[in-house]
Amino acid sequence: MKQPIHRSDLRLKCGMIYYGTLRKWMWFRCNHQFAKTRALAPLPYTAFAHKTILRRPLKDVEMWMQENKIINLNLAVPHVHGILLRPGETFSYWKCIGKPRKSKGYVDGMILRNGTFTAGTGGGLCQLANLIFWMTLHTPLTVVERHRHGYDVFPDSNRTQPFGSGATCFYPHGDLMIRNDTQDTYQLLVTVGNTHLEGAWQVSTKPEYRYEIVERNHKMEGEYWGGYSRHNELYQQVFDSQGALVDDHLVVKNHAIMTYAPFLETKEKEETP
Template identity: 50%
Template sequence: MKPIRRSRLRLFAGKRYFTWKRYYQWYTHRSKLAISHTANNLPYEVMKHATPLLRSLRNVDMELQYNKITNLRLAIGRLEGLLIRPGETFSYWRSIGKPTRRKGYVDGMVLYYGGFHSGVGGGLCQLSNLIYWMTLHTPLTVTERHRHSYDVFPDEQRTQPFGSGATCSYNYLDLQLQNNTENKYQLKLWLDDTHLHGAWRCDAQQLYEYEIYESEHMISLEPWGGYVRSNRIQRKVFTRTGELAGVEDVTDNHALMMYSPLLHGTS
């Protein structure tokens, strides 16, 4: 995983290629998209989670994090109450649309090749991370998810396993879910003064519960002089009576570390 240095022209051309490739896929590969919303809560809460809106990050202007809240509020307005019926597919970017200044999006923090910069709509990865984490606790099928290629910040205040998020970039890095069950699912999202909140609800009680954990976590010093962090995300499936029904592999993660693994507070 030695870092690859690419020219600005290569990066520009690559982004345009993958962006238009995604547009082509959208208009040629028709799927049954989840587009219906309802303000009425489905009766059963399947999974609920919350993440803090503000973190003290080294060399990151706090204004970018405050702007992120504006961006999250706009995106939530497109996703709140979304229903995913049996056979339907959820696409993060097709539901939200392109974040632009005309729509009210502002500059937030965008992770970029091991660092960060400001960009319109920055911070929406927090929302895709939340949705992905909650989805791992449901029988919904993740059909597209992209991991972070760089581990940019130490594990301060981390409450989830490393690599349990889903990065996003309009429109070619998407998060997509498919409902292969016989039940309807509903996505609930909201903000308070300190946290981003989310929940999956369903029209039927769940048969199984899930425990997400990491295994085979390691940090390796590579021959080229940098560190790579790796792990495997798995989940245990339990029946409603608490019996272990199985163990499933979720994903493998490998990321270039952009800080010293010997820093205090890292794992």
């Protein structure tokens, strides 16, 4: 991988204005294609359900950021909970939630920027995007837009999902968009519990297939400029009602610059007399 480029704040701001304008124009021009209807009564069948811990200790991250993240999640979740994704419609994460502003009650939480973390308004909402993306990989729904950080900031600690199985979102142009190419209606359910963020994709008819995600070709490499990079591929396996594998295809390739040394140094044992 090429050595990361650190752009100036001015260039970053100009880029956000430009791409943000394009995103809002796309939302306006294709408004009829986006999912808008919500229903609180759940659809009868569960396509996939998952939950992630809310207070996860991270190296050098103060816990107040985790608590503020929960505040932000409680504000964002009602905008996506119950959303119906009908055949042909597209779910847009940011179009549903809107811009996280302090005037709406959002507080400073952890955000990742240029290979490090800092505090920013609405920080922590990526956990919601991560959950939705991971659940979607276990359904026949089509992910049409997904982003991940170009940096791997935190070493694996009690990781239960493969590296690169999340989706970062930055308003408005870094979106998570999911299209329903099936003949069934899907419904997104998300709640903020006491200890976990809990979610499910419900569906109008009983699912015919079961989906699993398999990691392959995971590796860490030293780069010519002195840093390290991390790579892997995620494959979606599809099983029928009898448990037979009917499909196995690539869904995600991940590449990231590591901000920590991935290999432990070894010390030679001293000889005992």
